[in-house]
Amino acid sequence: MNTDNKVRVRFAPSPTGYLHIGGARTALYNWLFARQNKGAFVLRIEDTDEARSTEESVGAILESMKWLGLDWDEGPGLNGDQAVAETGEFGPYFQMKANEQGIYKEFADKLLYGGKAYKCYCTPEEVEQMRKDAQAAKKVPKYNGKCRNFTPEQRQKCEAEGRKAVIRLKVPETGKTVFEDVIRGRVEFDNGMLDDFILVKASGVPTYNFAVVVDDVRMKISDVIRGDDHLSNTPKQIHIYDALGWKTPVFAHISMILGPDGSRLSKRHGHTSVLEYRKEGYLPGALVNYLALLGWSTEDSQQLFEINDLIEKFSLERCAKNPAVFDPKKLEWMNGEYLRKIEPELLPDVFFKWADQAGLSEKISHWDRAVAGKIIALEHEKFKLLGEVPSLIDFFFRDSVEYTEENVKKALAAETAKMILEESVSRLKAITDFTAVTLEKYARDLATEKGIKAGQVFHPIRAAISGRTTGPSLFHMMEIMGRDKVVARIENCLKIFYK
Numbered sequence: 001m002n003t004d005n006k007v008r009v010r011f012a013p014s015p016t017g018y019l020h021i022g023g024a025r026t027a028l029y030n031w032l033f034a035r036q037n038k039g040a041f042v043l044r045i046e047d048t049d050e051a052r053s054t055e056e057s058v059g060a061i062l063e064s065m066k067w068l069g070l071d072w073d074e075g076p077g078l079n080g081d082q083a084v085a086e087t088g089e090f091g092p093y094f095q096m097k098a099n100e101q102g103i104y105k106e107f108a109d110k111l112l113y114g115g116k117a118y119k120c121y122c123t124p125e126e127v128e129q130m131r132k133d134a135q136a137a138k139k140v141p142k143y144n145g146k147c148r149n150f151t152p153e154q155r156q157k158c159e160a161e162g163r164k165a166v167i168r169l170k171v172p173e174t175g176k177t178v179f180e181d182v183i184r185g186r187v188e189f190d191n192g193m194l195d196d197f198i199l200v201k202a203s204g205v206p207t208y209n210f211a212v213v214v215d216d217v218r219m220k221i222s223d224v225i226r227g228d229d230h231l232s233n234t235p236k237q238i239h240i241y242d243a244l245g246w247k248t249p250v251f252a253h254i255s256m257i258l259g260p261d262g263s264r265l266s267k268r269h270g271h272t273s274v275l276e277y278r279k280e281g282y283l284p285g286a287l288v289n290y291l292a293l294l295g296w297s298t299e300d301s302q303q304l305f306e307i308n309d310l311i312e313k314f315s316l317e318r319c320a321k322n323p324a325v326f327d328p329k330k331l332e333w334m335n336g337e338y339l340r341k342i343e344p345e346l347l348p349d350v351f352f353k354w355a356d357q358a359g360l361s362e363k364i365s366h367w368d369r370a371v372a373g374k375i376i377a378l379e380h381e382k383f384k385l386l387g388e389v390p391s392l393i394d395f396f397f398r399d400s401v402e403y404t405e406e407n408v409k410k411a412l413a414a415e416t417a418k419m420i421l422e423e424s425v426s427r428l429k430a431i432t433d434f435t436a437v438t439l440e441k442y443a444r445d446l447a448t449e450k451g452i453k454a455g456q457v458f459h460p461i462r463a464a465i466s467g468r469t470t471g472p473s474l475f476h477m478m479e480i481m482g483r484d485k486v487v488a489r490i491e492n493c494l495k496i497f498y499k
Contacts, residue, residue: 007039008222011065011072012046012212015057018273019064021265021326022227022257025291029254030225031070032292032314042219043075045094046212048205053096064274068284069307074219090219095211104206107214107244108167108199116243117199119165120147121158142195143168164202169210169239171196177235182252182316184228189235197236209233213240221249225316228253252316255295258323265326279358281386282331283350286338290331294324304337336384344380348373354386364390367397374480378472392471396481401467401489403496408463416452417460418498421490423450424461428490434483436475443475464493 011027013019019027034041043065047053062077072078074088092098099105111117122130122143131141148170150158158165177189199210206214212233216224231253241248257265265272277287289305296319305313342350348369355364364372375393376383383389395401403409411417423446431438443461447454462474465486471477478486 006220006222007034007037008042008220009034009039009225010042010044010216010219010221011070012044012215013061014046014049014052015054015061016049016052017057017060018275019061020272021274021291022272024064024068024274024287025257025294026225026227026254027065027070028068028288028291029296029314029316029319031072032311033223033225033316034073035311036314039222040073041071042088042090042221043072043077043093044215044219045076046208046215048095048099048208048211050096050205060275067278068274068288070288095206095215098211098215099205103218104200104211104214105204108206108210111169111199111243112167114243115170117167117169118148118150118196119155120168120196120198121155121163121165122146123163140193140195142193143197145196148196166198166202167200168196169199169236169243171236171239177238179234179238179248179251181231182250183255183319184231184253184321187231187234189232191235194235194239199240209236210240213237213244213246216249217241217244217246223250223252225252225254228255252319254319255321255323257294258325260325260327262325278354279387281354281358281388282335283338283386286335287331289338290334294326295320304334332384339383339386340381342380344377347380348376351376351386351389355390358387360390364394367394371396371480375472375477378476378480395466395468395471396477400492401465403463403467403493405468407469408467409497411459411463411469412493412497414456414460416450416456418494419450420446420457420460421464421494421498425487425490425494428483428487431483434479436473436479439475439478461490465489 009030011023011030013023013027031041033039043062045058045061047058058076065072066077074090075093076086078087079085086093092101092103108117112119120143126146127143130144130146134144135141147154147158147168171194172191175191177191179187181187197209198207200206215221234251234253238248259265274287278284285307288307289310292305292310292314293303296314298313298318302313339347352369355361372393375396376389379389379392383392403412427442427446428434431442443457444454447457450457458474459469461478462471463469465478465481
Protein backbone atom coordinates (compact mmCIF):
# COMPACT_ATOMS: atom_id res chain seq x y z
CA MET A 1 0.00 0.00 0.00
CA ASN A 2 0.91 3.67 -0.33
CA THR A 3 2.49 4.29 3.05
CA ASP A 4 4.55 7.39 2.24
CA ASN A 5 1.45 9.61 1.84
CA LYS A 6 2.54 10.66 -1.64
CA VAL A 7 -0.35 11.52 -3.95
CA ARG A 8 -0.58 8.97 -6.75
CA VAL A 9 -3.50 9.02 -9.16
CA ARG A 10 -4.22 7.17 -12.37
CA PHE A 11 -6.14 7.43 -15.60
CA ALA A 12 -7.09 3.96 -16.79
CA PRO A 13 -8.84 3.94 -20.18
CA SER A 14 -10.06 0.86 -21.98
CA PRO A 15 -8.51 0.76 -25.48
CA THR A 16 -11.74 -0.03 -27.31
CA GLY A 17 -11.90 3.26 -29.23
CA TYR A 18 -10.66 6.83 -29.29
CA LEU A 19 -10.29 9.01 -26.21
CA HIS A 20 -13.65 10.74 -25.84
CA ILE A 21 -14.59 13.97 -24.10
CA GLY A 22 -15.66 12.31 -20.84
CA GLY A 23 -12.45 10.31 -20.59
CA ALA A 24 -10.35 13.37 -21.38
CA ARG A 25 -12.08 15.32 -18.59
CA THR A 26 -11.35 12.48 -16.14
CA ALA A 27 -7.71 12.38 -17.24
CA LEU A 28 -7.46 16.16 -16.84
CA TYR A 29 -8.86 16.17 -13.29
CA ASN A 30 -6.41 13.45 -12.28
CA TRP A 31 -3.53 15.32 -13.94
CA LEU A 32 -4.44 18.62 -12.25
CA PHE A 33 -4.74 16.92 -8.85
CA ALA A 34 -1.36 15.21 -9.27
CA ARG A 35 0.43 18.35 -10.42
CA GLN A 36 -1.13 20.48 -7.69
CA ASN A 37 -0.02 18.02 -5.01
CA LYS A 38 3.42 17.32 -6.50
CA GLY A 39 2.32 13.73 -6.95
CA ALA A 40 2.48 11.11 -9.71
CA PHE A 41 0.06 10.75 -12.61
CA VAL A 42 -0.08 7.17 -13.87
CA LEU A 43 -1.47 6.01 -17.22
CA ARG A 44 -2.73 2.43 -17.14
CA ILE A 45 -4.34 0.54 -20.02
CA GLU A 46 -7.25 -1.67 -18.95
CA ASP A 47 -7.37 -4.06 -21.90
CA THR A 48 -9.17 -7.06 -20.44
CA ASP A 49 -11.91 -6.67 -23.08
CA GLU A 50 -9.97 -8.93 -25.43
CA ALA A 51 -12.53 -8.82 -28.24
CA ARG A 52 -12.60 -5.02 -28.56
CA SER A 53 -9.20 -3.82 -27.36
CA THR A 54 -6.82 -2.78 -30.15
CA GLU A 55 -3.30 -1.39 -30.49
CA GLU A 56 -4.73 1.33 -32.73
CA SER A 57 -6.90 2.53 -29.86
CA VAL A 58 -3.92 2.54 -27.50
CA GLY A 59 -2.03 4.70 -29.97
CA ALA A 60 -4.97 7.09 -30.39
CA ILE A 61 -5.36 7.47 -26.61
CA LEU A 62 -1.66 8.26 -26.16
CA GLU A 63 -1.73 10.68 -29.10
CA SER A 64 -4.75 12.47 -27.63
CA MET A 65 -3.16 12.76 -24.19
CA LYS A 66 0.06 14.16 -25.63
CA TRP A 67 -1.83 16.68 -27.78
CA LEU A 68 -3.75 17.90 -24.73
CA GLY A 69 -0.49 18.28 -22.82
CA LEU A 70 -1.49 15.76 -20.14
CA ASP A 71 1.94 14.26 -19.62
CA TRP A 72 2.08 11.18 -17.42
CA ASP A 73 4.85 10.01 -15.11
CA GLU A 74 4.46 6.25 -15.48
CA GLY A 75 2.92 4.00 -18.06
CA PRO A 76 3.21 3.13 -21.76
CA GLY A 77 4.45 5.37 -24.55
CA LEU A 78 6.99 7.40 -22.59
CA ASN A 79 9.96 5.92 -24.49
CA GLY A 80 9.47 7.62 -27.83
CA ASP A 81 6.38 6.73 -29.83
CA GLN A 82 6.37 3.03 -29.04
CA ALA A 83 3.09 2.47 -27.23
CA VAL A 84 4.04 -0.93 -25.85
CA ALA A 85 7.18 0.36 -24.12
CA GLU A 86 6.47 0.96 -20.43
CA THR A 87 8.16 3.22 -17.91
CA GLY A 88 7.79 3.00 -14.13
CA GLU A 89 8.51 0.67 -11.23
CA PHE A 90 4.94 -0.58 -10.76
CA GLY A 91 4.31 -2.22 -14.13
CA PRO A 92 3.01 -3.91 -16.09
CA TYR A 93 0.76 -1.00 -17.04
CA PHE A 94 -1.29 -3.18 -19.38
CA GLN A 95 -3.71 -5.49 -17.56
CA MET A 96 -3.32 -8.38 -19.98
CA LYS A 97 0.44 -8.29 -19.45
CA ALA A 98 -0.14 -8.38 -15.71
CA ASN A 99 -2.49 -11.32 -16.20
CA GLU A 100 0.12 -13.20 -18.24
CA GLN A 101 2.52 -12.77 -15.32
CA GLY A 102 0.02 -14.33 -12.92
CA ILE A 103 -0.42 -11.20 -10.82
CA TYR A 104 -4.21 -11.47 -10.50
CA LYS A 105 -4.11 -15.24 -10.05
CA GLU A 106 -1.86 -14.79 -7.02
CA PHE A 107 -4.47 -12.73 -5.22
CA ALA A 108 -7.42 -14.79 -6.46
CA ASP A 109 -5.73 -17.88 -5.02
CA LYS A 110 -5.17 -16.04 -1.74
CA LEU A 111 -8.90 -15.32 -1.53
CA LEU A 112 -9.79 -18.92 -2.42
CA TYR A 113 -7.47 -20.44 0.17
CA GLY A 114 -8.61 -17.95 2.78
CA GLY A 115 -12.28 -18.88 2.25
CA LYS A 116 -13.12 -15.38 1.03
CA ALA A 117 -13.92 -16.54 -2.50
CA TYR A 118 -15.06 -19.75 -4.17
CA LYS A 119 -15.28 -21.48 -7.51
CA CYS A 120 -18.67 -21.35 -9.19
CA TYR A 121 -19.58 -23.90 -11.87
CA CYS A 122 -22.96 -22.48 -12.89
CA THR A 123 -23.34 -21.74 -16.59
CA PRO A 124 -24.37 -18.26 -17.78
CA GLU A 125 -27.74 -19.73 -18.75
CA GLU A 126 -28.27 -21.13 -15.26
CA VAL A 127 -27.35 -17.80 -13.66
CA GLU A 128 -29.74 -15.97 -15.97
CA GLN A 129 -32.52 -18.35 -14.94
CA MET A 130 -31.76 -17.65 -11.25
CA ARG A 131 -32.21 -13.95 -11.92
CA LYS A 132 -35.49 -14.50 -13.73
CA ASP A 133 -36.80 -16.71 -10.92
CA ALA A 134 -35.84 -14.10 -8.30
CA GLN A 135 -37.53 -11.37 -10.32
CA ALA A 136 -40.69 -13.44 -10.62
CA ALA A 137 -40.64 -13.85 -6.83
CA LYS A 138 -40.25 -10.07 -6.49
CA LYS A 139 -36.71 -10.45 -5.11
CA VAL A 140 -33.46 -8.84 -6.19
CA PRO A 141 -32.54 -10.47 -9.53
CA LYS A 142 -29.09 -11.88 -8.83
CA TYR A 143 -27.00 -15.02 -8.59
CA ASN A 144 -28.35 -17.11 -5.69
CA GLY A 145 -25.04 -18.39 -4.27
CA LYS A 146 -25.64 -21.99 -5.33
CA CYS A 147 -21.93 -22.93 -5.33
CA ARG A 148 -21.01 -20.84 -2.29
CA ASN A 149 -21.01 -23.73 0.17
CA PHE A 150 -20.19 -26.64 -2.12
CA THR A 151 -18.40 -29.57 -0.54
CA PRO A 152 -15.15 -30.87 -2.06
CA GLU A 153 -17.16 -33.77 -3.48
CA GLN A 154 -19.61 -31.45 -5.22
CA ARG A 155 -16.76 -29.47 -6.73
CA GLN A 156 -15.06 -32.68 -7.92
CA LYS A 157 -18.30 -33.81 -9.54
CA CYS A 158 -18.63 -30.53 -11.45
CA GLU A 159 -15.05 -30.74 -12.63
CA ALA A 160 -15.51 -34.35 -13.70
CA GLU A 161 -18.42 -33.18 -15.82
CA GLY A 162 -16.06 -30.76 -17.56
CA ARG A 163 -17.71 -27.65 -16.14
CA LYS A 164 -15.52 -24.57 -16.25
CA ALA A 165 -15.42 -22.44 -13.12
CA VAL A 166 -15.41 -18.74 -12.45
CA ILE A 167 -14.21 -17.36 -9.13
CA ARG A 168 -16.74 -15.41 -7.07
CA LEU A 169 -16.23 -13.27 -3.98
CA LYS A 170 -18.22 -14.07 -0.85
CA VAL A 171 -20.09 -10.80 -0.27
CA PRO A 172 -21.71 -10.10 3.11
CA GLU A 173 -25.42 -10.79 2.79
CA THR A 174 -26.48 -8.17 5.34
CA GLY A 175 -25.42 -4.71 6.44
CA LYS A 176 -24.30 -1.72 4.41
CA THR A 177 -21.19 -0.66 2.59
CA VAL A 178 -20.43 2.95 3.47
CA PHE A 179 -17.71 5.29 2.22
CA GLU A 180 -16.97 9.00 2.13
CA ASP A 181 -16.71 10.45 -1.34
CA VAL A 182 -14.81 13.74 -1.70
CA ILE A 183 -17.46 15.11 -4.06
CA ARG A 184 -20.63 13.29 -2.98
CA GLY A 185 -20.12 13.00 0.74
CA ARG A 186 -21.41 9.92 2.57
CA VAL A 187 -22.51 7.15 0.19
CA GLU A 188 -24.27 3.96 1.33
CA PHE A 189 -25.09 0.72 -0.46
CA ASP A 190 -27.21 -2.13 0.90
CA ASN A 191 -25.19 -5.37 0.74
CA GLY A 192 -28.39 -7.30 0.11
CA MET A 193 -28.55 -5.72 -3.36
CA LEU A 194 -25.23 -7.31 -4.35
CA ASP A 195 -24.56 -10.85 -5.39
CA ASP A 196 -21.38 -12.86 -5.07
CA PHE A 197 -19.88 -11.20 -8.12
CA ILE A 198 -17.24 -12.70 -10.38
CA LEU A 199 -13.56 -11.94 -9.77
CA VAL A 200 -12.04 -14.15 -12.45
CA LYS A 201 -13.78 -15.35 -15.59
CA ALA A 202 -13.67 -18.97 -16.77
CA SER A 203 -11.02 -17.92 -19.29
CA GLY A 204 -8.72 -16.91 -16.42
CA VAL A 205 -9.04 -13.21 -17.26
CA PRO A 206 -9.90 -11.00 -14.26
CA THR A 207 -13.06 -8.92 -14.27
CA TYR A 208 -12.84 -5.15 -14.21
CA ASN A 209 -13.60 -4.78 -10.51
CA PHE A 210 -10.98 -7.31 -9.42
CA ALA A 211 -8.22 -6.13 -11.75
CA VAL A 212 -8.72 -2.48 -10.89
CA VAL A 213 -8.36 -3.10 -7.14
CA VAL A 214 -5.24 -5.22 -7.53
CA ASP A 215 -3.73 -2.66 -9.90
CA ASP A 216 -4.55 0.32 -7.70
CA VAL A 217 -2.90 -1.37 -4.73
CA ARG A 218 0.21 -2.59 -6.52
CA MET A 219 0.63 0.86 -8.11
CA LYS A 220 0.12 2.55 -4.71
CA ILE A 221 -2.75 4.70 -5.93
CA SER A 222 -3.79 7.08 -3.15
CA ASP A 223 -6.83 8.78 -4.75
CA VAL A 224 -9.28 7.36 -7.29
CA ILE A 225 -10.85 10.16 -9.35
CA ARG A 226 -13.29 8.83 -11.92
CA GLY A 227 -16.72 9.28 -13.49
CA ASP A 228 -19.83 8.63 -11.47
CA ASP A 229 -20.76 5.79 -13.83
CA HIS A 230 -18.31 3.85 -11.63
CA LEU A 231 -20.12 4.73 -8.41
CA SER A 232 -22.02 1.42 -8.40
CA ASN A 233 -18.71 -0.46 -8.76
CA THR A 234 -17.30 1.09 -5.61
CA PRO A 235 -19.04 -1.14 -3.02
CA LYS A 236 -17.87 -4.23 -4.91
CA GLN A 237 -14.33 -2.93 -4.94
CA ILE A 238 -14.47 -2.06 -1.25
CA HIS A 239 -15.46 -5.68 -0.51
CA ILE A 240 -12.37 -6.83 -2.43
CA TYR A 241 -10.15 -4.43 -0.47
CA ASP A 242 -11.66 -5.74 2.77
CA ALA A 243 -11.30 -9.41 1.79
CA LEU A 244 -7.61 -8.92 1.03
CA GLY A 245 -7.01 -6.81 4.14
CA TRP A 246 -6.11 -3.71 2.14
CA LYS A 247 -6.84 -0.06 2.91
CA THR A 248 -9.16 1.68 0.46
CA PRO A 249 -8.01 4.76 -1.43
CA VAL A 250 -9.81 8.10 -1.31
CA PHE A 251 -12.71 8.11 -3.78
CA ALA A 252 -13.97 11.08 -5.80
CA HIS A 253 -16.70 10.48 -8.39
CA ILE A 254 -17.15 13.31 -10.88
CA SER A 255 -20.49 14.01 -12.54
CA MET A 256 -21.40 12.77 -15.98
CA ILE A 257 -21.50 15.04 -19.04
CA LEU A 258 -24.80 15.67 -20.81
CA GLY A 259 -25.54 17.06 -24.24
CA PRO A 260 -27.43 20.35 -24.68
CA ASP A 261 -30.71 18.39 -24.83
CA GLY A 262 -30.14 16.88 -21.38
CA SER A 263 -29.33 13.36 -22.55
CA ARG A 264 -25.98 11.69 -22.07
CA LEU A 265 -23.30 13.14 -24.36
CA SER A 266 -23.03 11.08 -27.53
CA LYS A 267 -22.17 11.36 -31.22
CA ARG A 268 -25.56 12.85 -32.04
CA HIS A 269 -24.47 15.97 -30.15
CA GLY A 270 -21.37 16.34 -32.33
CA HIS A 271 -17.82 15.15 -31.87
CA THR A 272 -17.00 12.98 -28.88
CA SER A 273 -13.42 12.07 -29.85
CA VAL A 274 -10.63 14.39 -28.77
CA LEU A 275 -8.81 13.92 -32.09
CA GLU A 276 -11.86 15.11 -34.00
CA TYR A 277 -11.60 18.43 -32.18
CA ARG A 278 -7.95 18.67 -33.17
CA LYS A 279 -8.89 17.99 -36.79
CA GLU A 280 -11.47 20.81 -36.72
CA GLY A 281 -8.86 23.28 -35.56
CA TYR A 282 -9.38 23.62 -31.83
CA LEU A 283 -6.35 24.52 -29.76
CA PRO A 284 -5.41 22.01 -27.04
CA GLY A 285 -5.26 24.76 -24.40
CA ALA A 286 -8.79 25.88 -25.20
CA LEU A 287 -10.18 22.34 -25.00
CA VAL A 288 -8.37 21.71 -21.69
CA ASN A 289 -9.73 25.00 -20.30
CA TYR A 290 -13.26 24.10 -21.35
CA LEU A 291 -13.06 20.53 -20.04
CA ALA A 292 -11.90 21.82 -16.66
CA LEU A 293 -15.13 23.83 -16.36
CA LEU A 294 -17.36 20.85 -17.12
CA GLY A 295 -18.30 20.16 -13.52
CA TRP A 296 -15.89 22.44 -11.68
CA SER A 297 -15.76 26.17 -11.04
CA THR A 298 -14.03 28.79 -8.95
CA GLU A 299 -15.88 30.97 -6.46
CA ASP A 300 -15.70 33.92 -8.83
CA SER A 301 -16.75 31.81 -11.88
CA GLN A 302 -13.52 32.51 -13.74
CA GLN A 303 -13.71 31.30 -17.34
CA LEU A 304 -10.27 31.61 -18.93
CA PHE A 305 -7.19 30.04 -17.34
CA GLU A 306 -3.52 29.64 -18.06
CA ILE A 307 -2.52 26.06 -17.28
CA ASN A 308 -0.53 26.98 -14.15
CA ASP A 309 -3.55 28.95 -12.96
CA LEU A 310 -5.71 25.85 -13.40
CA ILE A 311 -3.23 23.72 -11.45
CA GLU A 312 -3.22 26.22 -8.60
CA LYS A 313 -6.97 26.72 -8.34
CA PHE A 314 -8.39 23.27 -9.12
CA SER A 315 -10.22 21.61 -6.25
CA LEU A 316 -12.16 18.35 -6.06
CA GLU A 317 -14.28 19.85 -3.30
CA ARG A 318 -15.63 22.42 -5.78
CA CYS A 319 -16.67 19.77 -8.31
CA ALA A 320 -20.44 19.67 -8.77
CA LYS A 321 -22.58 16.64 -8.00
CA ASN A 322 -25.02 17.48 -10.77
CA PRO A 323 -24.27 16.59 -14.40
CA ALA A 324 -22.36 19.08 -16.53
CA VAL A 325 -23.81 20.23 -19.86
CA PHE A 326 -21.54 20.30 -22.89
CA ASP A 327 -22.04 23.53 -24.86
CA PRO A 328 -20.34 23.45 -28.31
CA LYS A 329 -20.94 27.18 -28.78
CA LYS A 330 -19.12 28.06 -25.57
CA LEU A 331 -16.20 25.83 -26.56
CA GLU A 332 -16.03 27.56 -29.95
CA TRP A 333 -16.12 30.98 -28.28
CA MET A 334 -13.35 29.93 -25.91
CA ASN A 335 -11.22 28.67 -28.79
CA GLY A 336 -11.61 32.06 -30.49
CA GLU A 337 -10.39 33.72 -27.31
CA TYR A 338 -7.34 31.47 -27.26
CA LEU A 339 -6.60 32.20 -30.93
CA ARG A 340 -6.73 35.93 -30.22
CA LYS A 341 -4.21 35.50 -27.41
CA ILE A 342 -1.66 34.36 -30.00
CA GLU A 343 0.46 37.18 -31.42
CA PRO A 344 -0.77 37.91 -34.99
CA GLU A 345 2.66 37.32 -36.49
CA LEU A 346 2.83 33.87 -34.80
CA LEU A 347 -0.64 32.68 -35.86
CA PRO A 348 0.40 31.64 -39.41
CA ASP A 349 2.96 29.19 -37.98
CA VAL A 350 0.29 27.78 -35.67
CA PHE A 351 -2.09 27.39 -38.60
CA PHE A 352 0.39 25.70 -40.96
CA LYS A 353 1.56 23.29 -38.27
CA TRP A 354 -2.08 22.36 -37.63
CA ALA A 355 -2.81 22.06 -41.36
CA ASP A 356 0.07 19.63 -41.82
CA GLN A 357 -1.17 17.51 -38.87
CA ALA A 358 -4.75 17.62 -40.19
CA GLY A 359 -3.70 16.33 -43.60
CA LEU A 360 -4.51 19.55 -45.47
CA SER A 361 -1.11 20.01 -47.08
CA GLU A 362 -2.34 18.86 -50.50
CA LYS A 363 -5.49 20.98 -50.33
CA ILE A 364 -3.52 24.17 -49.72
CA SER A 365 -0.44 23.27 -51.77
CA HIS A 366 -1.32 26.02 -54.29
CA TRP A 367 -1.09 28.70 -51.60
CA ASP A 368 1.81 31.11 -51.43
CA ARG A 369 2.55 30.56 -47.74
CA ALA A 370 4.15 33.97 -47.29
CA VAL A 371 1.05 35.68 -48.69
CA ALA A 372 -1.24 33.37 -46.70
CA GLY A 373 0.63 34.29 -43.54
CA LYS A 374 -0.07 37.98 -44.11
CA ILE A 375 -3.79 37.30 -44.66
CA ILE A 376 -4.07 35.06 -41.60
CA ALA A 377 -2.42 37.71 -39.46
CA LEU A 378 -4.79 40.29 -40.99
CA GLU A 379 -7.85 38.22 -40.08
CA HIS A 380 -6.53 37.38 -36.61
CA GLU A 381 -9.53 38.81 -34.74
CA LYS A 382 -12.15 36.91 -36.75
CA PHE A 383 -11.14 33.26 -36.56
CA LYS A 384 -12.77 30.96 -34.02
CA LEU A 385 -11.28 27.75 -35.39
CA LEU A 386 -8.14 27.03 -37.36
CA GLY A 387 -10.38 24.90 -39.56
CA GLU A 388 -12.18 28.05 -40.75
CA VAL A 389 -9.05 29.53 -42.28
CA PRO A 390 -9.00 27.67 -45.64
CA SER A 391 -12.58 28.52 -46.56
CA LEU A 392 -12.17 32.14 -45.46
CA ILE A 393 -9.00 32.97 -47.38
CA ASP A 394 -8.79 30.42 -50.22
CA PHE A 395 -10.25 32.98 -52.67
CA PHE A 396 -6.89 34.77 -52.62
CA PHE A 397 -5.23 31.84 -54.34
CA ARG A 398 -7.81 30.79 -56.93
CA ASP A 399 -7.19 31.44 -60.63
CA SER A 400 -10.64 32.96 -60.97
CA VAL A 401 -13.33 34.40 -58.70
CA GLU A 402 -16.46 32.37 -57.96
CA TYR A 403 -19.59 34.55 -57.92
CA THR A 404 -22.12 32.21 -56.33
CA GLU A 405 -23.73 34.05 -53.44
CA GLU A 406 -26.90 36.02 -54.01
CA ASN A 407 -25.66 38.97 -51.95
CA VAL A 408 -22.56 39.22 -54.16
CA LYS A 409 -24.71 39.47 -57.26
CA LYS A 410 -26.84 42.07 -55.49
CA ALA A 411 -23.77 44.21 -54.78
CA LEU A 412 -22.72 43.99 -58.44
CA ALA A 413 -26.24 44.80 -59.64
CA ALA A 414 -26.31 48.16 -57.85
CA GLU A 415 -27.00 51.14 -60.12
CA THR A 416 -23.53 52.64 -59.73
CA ALA A 417 -21.57 49.36 -59.59
CA LYS A 418 -20.55 49.16 -63.27
CA MET A 419 -19.39 52.77 -63.31
CA ILE A 420 -17.33 52.30 -60.13
CA LEU A 421 -15.63 49.19 -61.49
CA GLU A 422 -14.83 50.81 -64.84
CA GLU A 423 -13.41 53.89 -63.13
CA SER A 424 -11.42 51.67 -60.78
CA VAL A 425 -9.72 49.76 -63.58
CA SER A 426 -8.25 52.89 -65.13
CA ARG A 427 -7.44 54.66 -61.88
CA LEU A 428 -5.92 51.67 -60.07
CA LYS A 429 -3.58 51.02 -62.99
CA ALA A 430 -2.12 54.48 -62.40
CA ILE A 431 -1.48 54.02 -58.66
CA THR A 432 2.17 53.25 -58.00
CA ASP A 433 1.97 53.28 -54.18
CA PHE A 434 -0.39 50.30 -53.95
CA THR A 435 -0.81 50.41 -50.15
CA ALA A 436 -3.89 50.24 -47.94
CA VAL A 437 -3.65 53.93 -47.02
CA THR A 438 -3.40 55.10 -50.64
CA LEU A 439 -6.16 52.74 -51.78
CA GLU A 440 -8.59 53.89 -49.12
CA LYS A 441 -7.93 57.53 -50.06
CA TYR A 442 -8.56 56.71 -53.71
CA ALA A 443 -11.88 54.99 -52.92
CA ARG A 444 -13.15 57.78 -50.66
CA ASP A 445 -12.09 60.46 -53.14
CA LEU A 446 -13.98 58.59 -55.88
CA ALA A 447 -17.13 58.48 -53.75
CA THR A 448 -16.87 62.22 -53.05
CA GLU A 449 -16.30 63.00 -56.72
CA LYS A 450 -19.32 60.98 -57.83
CA GLY A 451 -21.51 62.22 -54.98
CA ILE A 452 -22.22 58.76 -53.59
CA LYS A 453 -21.61 57.00 -50.27
CA ALA A 454 -18.26 55.33 -49.63
CA GLY A 455 -19.98 51.94 -49.29
CA GLN A 456 -21.20 52.25 -52.89
CA VAL A 457 -17.54 52.18 -53.92
CA PHE A 458 -16.32 49.62 -51.40
CA HIS A 459 -19.00 46.92 -51.93
CA PRO A 460 -18.70 46.41 -55.71
CA ILE A 461 -14.91 46.33 -55.53
CA ARG A 462 -14.94 43.74 -52.73
CA ALA A 463 -17.48 41.60 -54.59
CA ALA A 464 -15.53 41.84 -57.84
CA ILE A 465 -12.14 40.81 -56.45
CA SER A 466 -13.23 38.23 -53.84
CA GLY A 467 -16.69 36.99 -54.79
CA ARG A 468 -17.79 37.88 -51.24
CA THR A 469 -19.40 40.72 -49.37
CA THR A 470 -17.48 40.16 -46.14
CA GLY A 471 -13.89 39.35 -45.33
CA PRO A 472 -10.60 41.03 -44.48
CA SER A 473 -10.16 44.80 -44.49
CA LEU A 474 -10.77 45.68 -48.16
CA PHE A 475 -7.74 47.89 -48.66
CA HIS A 476 -5.31 45.65 -46.80
CA MET A 477 -6.71 42.78 -48.85
CA MET A 478 -6.07 44.73 -52.07
CA GLU A 479 -2.55 45.60 -50.95
CA ILE A 480 -1.71 41.95 -50.27
CA MET A 481 -3.37 40.79 -53.49
CA GLY A 482 -1.35 43.29 -55.55
CA ARG A 483 -2.31 45.71 -58.32
CA ASP A 484 -2.09 43.31 -61.25
CA LYS A 485 -4.35 40.70 -59.68
CA VAL A 486 -6.85 43.28 -58.40
CA VAL A 487 -7.15 44.96 -61.81
CA ALA A 488 -7.38 41.61 -63.63
CA ARG A 489 -10.20 40.44 -61.35
CA ILE A 490 -12.18 43.66 -61.79
CA GLU A 491 -11.76 43.44 -65.57
CA ASN A 492 -12.93 39.82 -65.53
CA CYS A 493 -15.94 40.77 -63.39
CA LEU A 494 -16.90 43.45 -65.90
CA LYS A 495 -16.80 40.87 -68.70
CA ILE A 496 -18.99 38.43 -66.76
CA PHE A 497 -21.65 40.77 -65.39
CA TYR A 498 -21.74 43.68 -67.84
CA LYS A 499 -21.38 42.23 -71.31
